[in-house]
Amino acid sequence: MNKERAEYWLSQALDGELSPRRQRRLEKALAKDPSLADLREQWLAIGLSCRAQTVEPPQTPEAAWQDVQRAIRLSADESTQRSPSFFGGLWRWSLSAAAVLMLSVGIWWGSRPVDYTRAVIPLAERTQVEWVESDLPDAISMVYEDGDTGITVIWVMMDDVQEDNGHAG
DSSP states (O other), X not given: OOHHHHHHHHHHHHHTOOOHHHHHHHHHHHHHOHXXXXXXXXXXXXXXXXXXXXXXXXXXXXXXXXXXXXXXXHHXXXXXXSOOXXXXXXXXXXXXXXXXXXXXHHHHHHHSOOOXXXXXXXXXXXXXXXXXXXXXXXXXXXXXXXXXXXXXXXXXXXXXXXXXXXXXX
């Protein structure tokens, strides 16, 4: 008998589901294989320890409903004990109004058009670039200042014109 089948039959035997014929074959295998007998003892010990543990019964639906009703009653009692003050209410209303005002100003500020002509960098802060060096062979570099924004633009391009027939590749 192979090991997997013996373990499966052992599990069925411990659950009381093994047929008498297979039970006899399993007993013979247990007598021949000490590791299988050790496994049976381990599983029996695990079963005993599990049965020795106590488990509290689950709460009945009626008891759960009573807990819910008690919580509702207690929260209702607390809300009636707190009397709303005029200044507390006024404070909340003024904070809410300030938050709505700030949100409106933020939306207005973010949605207005941006004038990029004012974003020109002052001449004193501009970086002057005279030439660009590149490690790329046959690279062409172009440096110019954008007239609208005042930003220095640097282009490094590969010269891909091939020598044969002057066609671009």
